[in-house]
Amino acid sequence: MAQLDYVLAYWSDYNVEEWGVLDGTDCVNFASQALVARGWQQTDEWYHGGDPYSSSAAWRSSTAMHDWLAAHPELATPLDDRDRDRVQLGDIVQFDWDRSGDRDHTGIVTRIERNGDEVRIAFAGHTKDSDFRDVDVAITEEHPGAAVYYWRLAD
Template sequence: MSSPYLLRRVGVGAAALGVIAAIVALIVAVFSSADGGASATPEVRTVSTTAGTLVGGESITITGAALDAVTHVTFGGVAASDVVIADNGTLTATVPPAVDFQPNTVAIEVMADTELVPASSFLDYTYEASTPIDKQMHYLLKHWEDYNDEEFGDLNSVGGDCANFVSQSLLMRGWEMTDEWYNYDAAADWSSAWGYVPAMENWLNSTPELGATQLSFNERDQVKVGDLVVFDWNDNDYLDHIQVVSSVENIDGEMVIKMVGHNLDTDYRDLDETITVDHPGATGHFWSIP
């Protein structure tokens, strides 16, 4: 680069030198920004995938500039977990579940505190019912309040509809009716293993080929969305109730389990509140479904 002294020797005036210095400074700033320097403005450029399952859990990679300013990422307003900025400047995040496990296309928003990080193109994410668990949870959150009694009946009048509803969800998950587990013609003909909690428990125990594994309430770290929760309200070795896990969240080191089901028709019923407030002293266990 020519020095100011040499430029003066060839007749370049002070005003021209000022213009040249400004141009040089601008070029340096542009290249510094392009190289991801401290002066770079945060920007999102690419997302590794724009579609996934209803239950979430997929890890996505976001590239861009100055992403070390990012504080959180949301999908349709729901916060992603495990947001990590790598040494190479890329960002990874774990996709949250779709709201109420319903198919939808939502906006991905990358945030630096309260400011939206601009993106070079519109970013969206499509939740699709593509797995057995997706189909199970989609059904449960669609019918926890709006009973599908035209197809499966309503067993509340004969003791409760909780097992009937859980069985419906397992059918949606891909399980098939058998001679022991069935519900035909809107509950005009149904088996005890389908609609009666103690009989369902015995059937799960006697049918290992289903692959269901029993877990205690102390093994919450192994529980996932779509698993079953069985309750003994009075701790008298007689099972009273069954629901399906609809949320598993680690909050300050504690695994918080929520459930969907009938008989106290709920979409996100808290497990700990159920066994301490609703039914103090109640016991139970999980069935982990493969």
């Protein structure tokens, strides 16, 4: 899958020449790049503006990406942590670290391990650069009590 190939190539070696970088908060810029690698076309609401700072809010903000995807059910279906069995590789994962209602971090699902009823999910992302960061570690150890959500992307 071209999307995962892209993510695993650039999770730590940023593709700065093509996409730039948002210092300290590059997670959605990276997720958006991955969606382009998946084959998504930029739109008037979701686009790279030549550098990430002039890109649309949906391209560079976790909460804005959430709002944009929620307004476009043809692109993605919202899932919560009870729906882990429906998550697929390449889907978007978003976190609300403090349960304030906004989205604080965004990544791309890179591994799914199933063992009976247990589903463990790993993701890649920028900001805390990672290729196979464990969702459960992120919401229990790194950010205790955080909420996790997924976007099941349309094929």
